[in-house]
Amino acid sequence: MSRTAAIIGGGVIGGGWAARFALNGWNVRVFDPDPQAERKIGEVMANARRSLPGLTDTALPDEGKITFHDSIAEAVEGASWVQESVPERLDIKHSTLGAVQQACDPEAVIGSSTSGFKPSQLQEGAARPAQIMVAHPFNPVYLLPLVELVPAEGQDGPHVARAKEILESLGMYPLHLKKEIDAHVADRFLEAVWREALWLVKDGIATTEEIDNAIRYGFGIRWAQMGLFETYRVAGGEAGMKHFMAQFGPCLSWPWTKLMDVPEFTDELVELIAGQSDEQSGAHSIRELERIRDNNLVTMMRGLKAQDWGAGALLNAQDKLIRKGTEMGARAGDIAADAPVLTARRTVPLDWTDYNGHMTESRYLHAFADATDRFMEIIGCDAEYIQSGGSYFTAETHIRHLDEVHAGTKIEITTQVIAGAGKKMHLWHEMRAGERVLATGEHFLLHVSLDTRKPSAPSAEIEAALVRFAEGHAGLPTPDGLGRAIGAPR
Ligand SMILES: NC(=O)C1=CN([C@@H]2O[C@H](COP(=O)(O)OP(=O)(O)OC[C@H]3O[C@@H](n4cnc5c(N)ncnc54)[C@H](O)[C@@H]3O)[C@@H](O)[C@H]2O)C=CC1
Numbered sequence: 001m002s003r004t005a006a007i008i009g010g011g012v013i014g015g016g017w018a019a020r021f022a023l024n025g026w027n028v029r030v031f032d033p034d035p036q037a038e039r040k041i042g043e044v045m046a047n048a049r050r051s052l053p054g055l056t057d058t059a060l061p062d063e064g065k066i067t068f069h070d071s072i073a074e075a076v077e078g079a080s081w082v083q084e085s086v087p088e089r090l091d092i093k094h095s096t097l098g099a100v101q102q103a104c105d106p107e108a109v110i111g112s113s114t115s116g117f118k119p120s121q122l123q124e125g126a127a128r129p130a131q132i133m134v135a136h137p138f139n140p141v142y143l144l145p146l147v148e149l150v151p152a153e154g155q156d157g158p159h160v161a162r163a164k165e166i167l168e169s170l171g172m173y174p175l176h177l178k179k180e181i182d183a184h185v186a187d188r189f190l191e192a193v194w195r196e197a198l199w200l201v202k203d204g205i206a207t208t209e210e211i212d213n214a215i216r217y218g219f220g221i222r223w224a225q226m227g228l229f230e231t232y233r234v235a236g237g238e239a240g241m242k243h244f245m246a247q248f249g250p251c252l253s254w255p256w257t258k259l260m261d262v263p264e265f266t267d268e269l270v271e272l273i274a275g276q277s278d279e280q281s282g283a284h285s286i287r288e289l290e291r292i293r294d295n296n297l298v299t300m301m302r303g304l305k306a307q308d309w310g311a312g313a314l315l316n317a318q319d320k321l322i323r324k325g326t327e328m329g330a331r332a333g334d335i336a337a338d339a340p341v342l343t344a345r346r347t348v349p350l351d352w353t354d355y356n357g358h359m360t361e362s363r364y365l366h367a368f369a370d371a372t373d374r375f376m377e378i379i380g381c382d383a384e385y386i387q388s389g390g391s392y393f394t395a396e397t398h399i400r401h402l403d404e405v406h407a408g409t410k411i412e413i414t415t416q417v418i419a420g421a422g423k424k425m426h427l428w429h430e431m432r433a434g435e436r437v438l439a440t441g442e443h444f445l446l447h448v449s450l451d452t453r454k455p456s457a458p459s460a461e462i463e464a465a466l467v468r469f470a471e472g473h474a475g476l477p478t479p480d481g482l483g484r485a486i487g488a489p490r
């Protein structure tokens with residue numbers, strides 16, 4: 001299978017798809033008749049580069065190449081994934097999908113970004129219907145993992161299996177819907193909320209800003225981590241979901257919604273909403289708003305990552321997938337002991353930067369601590385060993401900040417064992433961006449029993465692995481700065 005994707009329609013969503021594929025190492029071939037498409041995708045890529053790679057704690061593959069083509073036939077050449085993201089009009093979708101199927105590999109997945117059409121509608125008149133499915137993403141496609149994957153009835157075949165595998169390899173979450181329906185699942189939900197919001201503005205109950213505040217200061221944050229049903233289960237108190245439904249069930253027959261009634265979409269309503277939206281957010285350009293949104297999303301998703309929950313658990317699974325089979329997943333026996341060991345390869349995330357516009361000081365320790373964790377794992381002090389009651393505690397740290405680094409930059413840390421025997425482990429980390437040394441970290445650790453919380457001998461296997469590195473590294477030059485205290489004159 002080639003790691004080449006064709007993007008047909010490179011607007012808001014097609015541009016996001018292009019970024020998701022390219023930043024995961026795929027080559028991307030774009031067709032879009034808009035002469036501005038290349039510039040627009042360039043701007044989306046710039047935003048994606050500063051945000052997506054920092055979501056993982058392991059560097060993504062090298063970026064793929066994005067090329068622009070004059071026809072659909074040329075764009076789909078050699079692609080194993082074709083993503084249609086043309087405007088939401090069935091006639092345009094049909095002519096586009098027809099042209100795609102005339103030229104593409106019959107084994108390729110053809111995903112449609114459609115927000116509302118059913119796969120059976122998209123397949124009308126298609127040469128190979130089973131090849132076409134809904135792959136409905138969420139904006140920004142390069143950060144949000146959800147893709148509603150909807151095949152037509154009875155078409156759950158090899159193309160769908162391949163689609164799931166590819167989406168997962170891109171760090172996405174394919175929600176495989178077994179029944180097609182207009183607007184799938186998420187957009188039915190969003191449409192309901194949107195209709196209520198239109199009524200609230202039209203009836204003069206709330207402004208666009210007040211409605212947004214009702215979401216972002218309350219239930220919106222809650223939804224991001226538990227969704228609807230789990231949230232309401234908790235809201236039922238100790239008696240759980242049944243109690244919740246007993247209490248709020250009667251509201252279903254009270255006038256709590258205007259959902260069945262659609263507000264007339266008059267010019268007056270459009271003007272009212274657009275005017276309030278300008279007043280609320282017009283001080284920022286769309287690109288600025290995108291960057292603010294991306295900063296917030298990255299920060300929230302990295303918070304969920306630390307909790308190993310929801311979208312954060314998915315990110316952790318992706319880290320494991322990237323590490324598998326690479327030197328970042330190797331154990332002591334597979335790593336040469338005569339050179340410093342690679343213990344981190346990652347991108348500086350957006351939420352690691354500060355008011356000075358560069359990686360903030362506490363994150364240097366964060367990165368070095370992760371490198372220490374990785375070295376512990378290499379020598380056998382992994383999650384299973386720690387569960388059994390042994391671990392290392394850091395007793396002393398000295399960090400030198402030598403050069404600055406910015407969000408989106410790939411960094412590597414190598415680790416040299418200065419001393420390692422018995423309970424003691426003395427490590428020297430060097431952090432680099434390319435050839436530039438950004439920082440050094442010197443750390444002294446003691447093996448402890450997690451039962452007594454006192455120093456104790458490590459397992460024989462861990463000590464043997466540590467000693468092997470200590471002896472191998474003894475022949476390396478003494479690192480510049482080893483044993484240094486703060487040297488500024490008083
Ligand atoms: N904007 C959103 O929030 C979301 C949109 N979608 C879906 O994604 C699809 C695209 O929507 P957007 O990207 O928002 O629209 P958009 O208007 O930003 O982009 C559409 C692009 O298609 C190009 N185009 C027009 N005719 C074409 C043709 N015949 N062949 C190739 N390209 C053509 C246009 O030049 C434009 O760049 C729609 O089906 C929409 O429902 C899905 C998820 C979210």
Ligand SMILES: C[N+](C)(C)CC(=O)CC(=O)[O-]
Pocket residue numbers: 114115137138139187190
């Ligand atoms: C408004 N919308 C129907 C285009 C929304 C979507 O399809 C998904 C999203 O990103 O909100």
